[in-house]
Amino acid sequence: YSTMLRSPVLELACLLVLLLMGEVLSICPQTCLCSRSHREVDCSGRNLSELPDGLQHNIHTLNLSYNSLVELHYLLTRFAHLRTLDISYNLLTDFPASLPRALWEIYASGNGMRLLDKNDTAYHWNLKALDLSGNQLERVVFINNTLPNLRSLNLSGNKFWTVPTNMPSNLQTVDLSNNYLVQILPATLDRLPDLAYFYLHNNRFSSVSDRAFSKLSGLKLITLNDNPWVCEEEQNISYLLSWVKQTPARVIGCPCYTRHVCGRAQGDKPPARLTTNGGWHFASYTQSSATVGSGRVYGRPMPAVTESYASKSAAVLLNPPSNRTSWHGSAADPPVLKIRFPLTSTALSTVKTSDLPTSTTPSSTTSTARKTASVIRSTSTSMGSTANALRAAAINLLLSTLAMMTSI
Numbered sequence: 001y002s003t004m005l006r007s008p009v010l011e012l013a014c015l016l017v018l019l020l021m022g023e024v025l026s027i028c029p030q031t032c033l034c035s036r037s038h039r040e041v042d043c044s045g046r047n048l049s050e051l052p053d054g055l056q057h058n059i060h061t062l063n064l065s066y067n068s069l070v071e072l073h074y075l076l077t078r079f080a081h082l083r084t085l086d087i088s089y090n091l092l093t094d095f096p097a098s099l100p101r102a103l104w105e106i107y108a109s110g111n112g113m114r115l116l117d118k119n120d121t122a123y124h125w126n127l128k129a130l131d132l133s134g135n136q137l138e139r140v141v142f143i144n145n146t147l148p149n150l151r152s153l154n155l156s157g158n159k160f161w162t163v164p165t166n167m168p169s170n171l172q173t174v175d176l177s178n179n180y181l182v183q184i185l186p187a188t189l190d191r192l193p194d195l196a197y198f199y200l201h202n203n204r205f206s207s208v209s210d211r212a213f214s215k216l217s218g219l220k221l222i223t224l225n226d227n228p229w230v231c232e233e234e235q236n237i238s239y240l241l242s243w244v245k246q247t248p249a250r251v252i253g254c255p256c257y258t259r260h261v262c263g264r265a266q267g268d269k270p271p272a273r274l275t276t277n278g279g280w281h282f283a284s285y286t287q288s289s290a291t292v293g294s295g296r297v298y299g300r301p302m303p304a305v306t307e308s309y310a311s312k313s314a315a316v317l318l319n320p321p322s323n324r325t326s327w328h329g330s331a332a333d334p335p336v337l338k339i340r341f342p343l344t345s346t347a348l349s350t351v352k353t354s355d356l357p358t359s360t361t362p363s364s365t366t367s368t369a370r371k372t373a374s375v376i377r378s379t380s381t382s383m384g385s386t387a388n389a390l391r392a393a394a395i396n397l398l399l400s401t402l403a404m405m406t407s408i
Contacts, residue, residue, distance in 0.1 A: 029054035036060075043067070044086070051075055065089050065107070072096035087111070088131070095120040095132075102126055109133040109154070116140040121147055133157045133175070142166040155179070156199065163188050175199040177223065184208050190215040201253060202226040207236040213243055225253020225260070 028034030029052040032043040040061040043052055048067040055062070061084045062076075069090040074097055076082065082100045089110035099106070101123050113135040121127070122143055129152045132140075137158040147168040153175070155164070160179040167174065169191045181203035189195070195216055201223040207230060213219070224244075229237060237255065244251045247263045254262035 027054065055079070057081075060084070062086070074098045076100060099124070105129040107131045109135070109157075111135050113137055118143045125149065128152070130154070140164045142168060145169075167192060169193075171195055172218075173197040176203070178202045180204050182206070184212045186212075189213065192216060194218050196220045198222045200224055200227070204228060206230040207233070208240050210239045212239075213247070216249075219247065219249040220265070221250045221252070222247075222263075223252040224255055227253070227255070229255040231256035 028038050028041065029043065031046045031048065031052050032041050034041050038056055039059050041055065041059050042063045044063045045066040046052075048064070048069060050069070051064075051072075057078055058081045059079055060081060062079070062082060063086040065086045065088040067090050069087065069092060071094070072087065072092065073094070076085070076096060077098045077100060079100050080102060082103055084105045084107075085099065085103055086107040087096070088107050092108070092111040092113060095108065095113055095116055097120070103124060104126055105128060106124075107129075109131050110133075113132065114137060116132065116137060116139075118141040121130070124147060127147055127150050130147075130150060131152075131154040133154045134157040137155065138160065140155065142164070144166055148170060150168040150171060152173040153167065153171055154173075156175045156177045156179070158179055160176065161182055163176060163181060163184045165185060165188050167188075171192055172194050174192075174195060174197070177199040178201075181200065182205060186209055189212060193215065196218050198216070198219060198221070202225070205224075205227040213222075229240075231237060240255055244254055244257075244262050248265055249263050250261065250265040251263035252261060254260065
């Protein structure tokens, strides 16, 4: 009888031990902050040079921004459930190889990447947002019919001379501002019927090829300001001058005109840009504060891309869903997409034109926010240590009980 009694008791005790050990193994890495059962992990601003230990295989959100990571090739493949990845402001010179195919959003701004190869994004069928702003990119290669769900592409603040070709056909927002663009090759934009927001300001365009914008049937806003248009060469710019008068889109920075806004929608209210619950937006449209909401703020200085460019600043806000503020604009202006680590910019320069858009590239924030974040990290680490001690004590108690029962 005692043998029959010990067997189920032994099995139950072993099961409890395994469960508690699983809890120990699934705790948050000591250098990070976690929420939602440790599936949303924030390891930003820790000066990490490698991935922290203790990351669960089933995490949904991972923020590794503002660290010193040099390479992430094949290191994130095992996180098959990952939806949002932020690797902005590290020391990466290459786009990480073999990222999880389940990703919806990738934020990799402020690194030193020079090339986005076709294989880097070939299998990311679920990707909705890709932010590669503030890198050293001179060329990106997309394969036809890949990235079918990509809606927002941010390539601002790089070193492009030509507008990238073969961009995914379902894009709604493309930011190519603050580059060195001088030309749009024929038919480059013909496969983008859903493109609604197109940012080309602060480049080196002097003219555009005929019919360059003619297939952009869904366009709502385009920015053309701060380009050296050659207005005296009428034969080279006649198409553009005619197009900006007739397009139903709102045109910011009319070439060769004294007024700043043109297009048939010039009297309309500027489109709403997303703030703390999704997308990147131009500060001049909303004049939002860099510390909107109760999110923690991280940042570092970001220099101007060109000498003539008035530097702006932005912040990466990490708000839990319950603390997010509503996006600015009417209900008729739908958000581009919802993201976990939104980019919210704020103008710090003395730009007087209210419609002048600013860069979407993140920049510096306040030292107060950094101190607050440090206190939060310390508290989180302390709580994690206490939880570990309690779990260890529980396991020791169970093991003692198990030993006693087996000796009966």
